[in-house]
Amino acid sequence: MAIDGTKIVHAVMEGSRIRESKGIIPLFGVYLSLFSVHYYNRLSFDFEKKIGPSREAEAESLLIKAAQECGYATFQGIRNSWEWDEIVQPMIDRKEDQIMGFAAVATAFGWGHLAVQKLIPNERLVLRVNDSYEAEGYLKDFGQALKGKCYMLRGVAGAFMDLIYGEDYPGGCFTFLAAEPVCRAKGDSYCEFIARKSPY
Amino acid sequence: MPPFDWKRDLDRHDHRVVLSGQPITIHCHHYNINLQRTLEETMGAEGVRLIYRAAEEATYHDLKTMLATYREMRTIKSKMEMAAIIYQNCGLGVIHPMDINNDGGKIVSSSSHHVTGWLAKHGKRQSPGCHFSRGWIAGALEAVCDRPIGHYKVTETQCKMMRDEECIFQVEVR
Numbered sequence: 001m002a003i004d005g006t007k008i009v010h011a012v013m014e015g016s017r018i019r020e021s022k023g024i025i026p027l028f029g030v031y032l033s034l035f036s037v038h039y040y041n042r043l044s045f046d047f048e049k050k051i052g053p054s055r056e057a058e059a060e061s062l063l064i065k066a067a068q069e070c071g072y073a074t075f076q077g078i079r080n081s082w083e084w085d086e087i088v089q090p091m092i093d094r095k096e097d098q099i100m101g102f103a104a105v106a107t108a109f110g111w112g113h114l115a116v117q118k119l120i121p122n123e124r125l126v127l128r129v130n131d132s133y134e135a136e137g138y139l140k141d142f143g144q145a146l147k148g149k150c151y152m153l154r155g156v157a158g159a160f161m162d163l164i165y166g167e168d169y170p171g172g173c174f175t176f177l178a179a180e181p182v183c184r185a186k187g188d189s190y191c192e193f194i195a196r197k198s199p200y
Numbered sequence: 201m202p203p204f205d206w207k208r209d210l211d212r213h214d215h216r217v218v219l220s221g222q223p224i225t226i227h228c229h230h231y232n233i234n235l236q237r238t239l240e241e242t243m244g245a246e247g248v249r250l251i252y253r254a255a256e257e258a259t260y261h262d263l264k265t266m267l268a269t270y271r272e273m274r275t276i277k278s279k280m281e282m283a284a285i286i287y288q289n290c291g292l293g294v295i296h297p298m299d300i301n302n303d304g305g306k307i308v309s310s311s312s313h314h315v316t317g318w319l320a321k322h323g324k325r326q327s328p329g330c331h332f333s334r335g336w337i338a339g340a341l342e343a344v345c346d347r348p349i350g351h352y353k354v355t356e357t358q359c360k361m362m363r364d365e366e367c368i369f370q371v372e373v374r
Contacts, residue, residue, distance in 0.1 A: 013212065022311035025291035030228035033313045034290040036258035037223045043235055043254050050246060066238045070231040109226035110217030131215045133225055
């Protein structure tokens with residue numbers, strides 16, 4: 001059965017309207033928050049700029065690493081949640097379908113529209129994203145970039161593959177690493193991530 | 201009670217999530233706390249300032265826009281009540297503004313996303329850690345009192361990340 005992203009988007013939107021008295025949103029096995037995209041873009045891009053040109057690669061790597069660790073823990077929590085069992089699991093026939101489910105959840109979270117273009121089991125994932133808030137934000141605030149700027153999504157693309165083909169949780173993080181050869185921030189019409197086995 | 205209609209104001213425009221027309225995104229405690237830790241460990245005090253300032257500016261701009269659509273709210277008290285409801289509805293936690301006026305005041309938080317997330321991932325801290333909330337409070341009060349960004353300074357004197365009973369924020373004019 002194909003993954004119906006609309007159902008997942010609906011579940012997230014409805015679930016994120018429910019609060020407990022402490023102002024915490026426990027949904028899909030994690031605590032969610034809703035906040036301005038400008039905050040996240042400001043953090044990432046100011047961090048990169050303030051750390052200085054000589055350490056730009058280090059900043060990029062740290063931001064991707066933070067996102068990949070997060071994506072790995074977050075989507076592990078998500079796929080073990082009762083909401084996943086109830087809403088997503090019935091649409092999953094094979095383990096690769098989980099990645100379509102992850103992409104639909106990420107879309108529901110407002111990270112952009114994620115679509116799996118190609119998946120070679122245990123080898124390569126090509127993930128296309130329209131409306132990435134990172135790329136759109138960079139383009140708006142700083143103009144055209146020389147390289148990909150979607151550090152969060154880059155980490156997340158690697159994490160998707162880690163969860164399906166890496167060692168059992170929590171030992172599989174960074175089994176895969178993703179590159180972003182195509183990015184809206186560079187003037188491309190969409191962003192594309194390619195996750196492959198890490199050489200390290 | 202302010203007339204904020206959460207069900208109406210939280211919406212989607214195509215793939216984007218919006219709150220009162222402002223673009224927002226949904227993240228979980230793993231990402232928020234990982235970002236905080238990365239910035240603190242790499243840049244120290246400069247990283248802390250970056251978190252504070254980013255939260256202050258984003259809150260200021262978003263809240264200014266929202267307040268402009270709710271003109272019936274005129275007092276600082278009613279505007280801060282609405283800000284507190286937004287904070288809670290965004291899953292950021294609970295804040296209780298105490299004696300807040302144009303000169304600042306005190307805000308108590310009994311629960312927050314960042315506290316819950318930090319304690320779940322890393323346990324007790326040795327120093328106050330609610331940099332996001334400090335920036336959020338500064339930006340909210342600047343929007344509510346119609347003051348420029350940077351007008352208020354928010355200090356956290358007690359923090360639940362340190363296992364204090366509540367987070368207490370003191371607000372003063374810089």
